Structures are given as C-alpha cells and as structure tokens.
Amino acid sequence: xxxxxxxxxxxxxxxxxxxxxxxxxxxxxxxxxxxxxxxxxxxxxxxxxxxxxxxxxxxxxxxxxxxxxxxxxxxxxxxxxxxxxxxxxxxxxxxxxxxxxxxxxxxxxxxxxxxxxxxxxxxxxxxxxxxxxxxxxxxxxxxxxxxxxxxxxxxxxxxxxxxxxxxxxxxxxxxxxxxxxxxxxxxxxxxxxxxxxxxxxxxxx
Numbered sequence: 001x002x003x004x005x006x007x008x009x010x011x012x013x014x015x016x017x018x019x020x021x022x023x024x025x026x027x028x029x030x031x032x033x034x035x036x037x038x039x040x041x042x043x044x045x046x047x048x049x050x051x052x053x054x055x056x057x058x059x060x061x062x063x064x065x066x067x068x069x070x071x072x073x074x075x076x077x078x079x080x081x082x083x084x085x086x087x088x089x090x091x092x093x094x095x096x097x098x099x100x101x102x103x104x105x106x107x108x109x110x111x112x113x114x115x116x117x118x119x120x121x122x123x124x125x126x127x128x129x130x131x132x133x134x135x136x137x138x139x140x141x142x143x144x145x146x147x148x149x150x151x152x153x154x155x156x157x158x159x160x161x162x163x164x165x166x167x168x169x170x171x172x173x174x175x176x177x178x179x180x181x182x183x184x185x186x187x188x189x190x191x192x193x194x195x196x197x198x199x200x201x202x203x204x205x
Contacts, residue, residue, distance in 0.1 A: 123189050
C-alpha cells in the first residue's frame with residue numbers, strides 16, 4: 001500500500017511531443033540536394049559554349065567537305081546517266097531497254113552523302129539545345145531543393161507547400177537524368193556524322 005501511494009504521488013514526467021521541423025532530417029536531405037545541384041549548375045553553366053568551341057570547326061570542315069564530295073558524286077552520277085541514256089536525234093531502241101541498275105549504287109551513294117550533310121548541322125544544333133536544357137534544369141533542381149528546405153523549416157505546418165517543392169525538385173532531377181542521356185546520344189551521333197564526313201572526304205581525295 002505504501003509503495004502504491006508513493007507511485008501515485010510521484011510526479012509523472014511528460015512525454016515530449018514531436019512538433020515542428022526536424023533539423024537533422026531537413027538538413028540531411030536539404031544540404032546534399034542544394035550542394036549537388038549547385039555543383040551541377042556550375043558544371044553545365046558554360047556547357048553550350050564548350051560544346052560550341054569543341055564542335056564548331058569540326059562541323060564546318062565536315063560540312064564543307066561533304067558539299068564538295070556531293071558535287072563530285074552528282075557529276076559521276078550524271079556521267080553514268082549520260083552514258084546509259086545518251087542524247088540522240090534518232091530513236092534508239094537500245095536506250096529503251098537500258099538497265100538503270102547500273103546507276104543505282106552511285107545514286108544511293110549521292111543520296112547518302114546528302115542526308116549525312118543535312119543531319120550534321122541538325123545534330124549539332126540539337127546538341128547545343130540539350131546543353132541549354134541541362135543548364136535550366138539544374139538551376140530549377142537547385143532552386144526547388146532550396147525552396148523545399150526553407151519551407152520545411154519556415155512553414156512546416158503548411159505541409160502541402162514544402163511537399164510540392166520536394167516533388168518539383170524530384171521531377172527536375174528525373175528530367176536532368178533523361179536530358180543527360182539525350183545529350184550523350186546526341187554527342188555520339190554527332191561524332192559518327194563527323195567521322196563519316198571525314199571518311200567520305202578521304203575517299204574522294
């Protein structure tokens with residue numbers, strides 16, 4: 001009985017209720033996102049300029065070389081066609097049954113060179129545009145990460161606000177990954193186009 005009375009009279013410690021933001025959780029998530037986003041933004045800030053400097057001369061040289069090669073190829077095609085269908089004042093039955101397969105390889109080669117030349121600048125421009133997209137996405141990722149962290153501490157009771165900022169930050173991160181993949185594919189394709197243009201120029205020389 002005495003023990004029971006002592007227990008009932010003893011003060012009961014209050015259990016702390018977790019309210020408000022958790023600094024450890026907020027900083028552990030916010031600081032890496034902000035720091036990583038800032039580093040990525042700085043890395044891609046001048047990416048377009050670097051790619052422009054790296055590829056501009058090579059693309060221009062390849063483009064000019066392809067133009068010369070296309071001209072030579074079309075001349076060869078015209079010569080083959082003239083040989084196949086010579087101009088004649090009188091009707092020649094042999095020309096009616098002339099086999100066009102003889103000029104098909106040269107025609108396909110000319111078309112292939114024309115397509116390569118058209119793709120060259122198109123892929124180059126797409127690569128530069130992907131650099132711009134990466135820059136804006138990394139800035140958005142960093143901004144949303146910073147906003148989510150600030151809202152978590154400053155307006156923790158407004159859950160929808162900082163959760164929306166976190167979702168936007170995550171969406172920006174996914175977009176960065178996808179754009180980086182596109183950037184890598186475009187770089188690889190442009191490299192192949194330049195190499196193909198160089199091979200075509202070497203073959204004509």
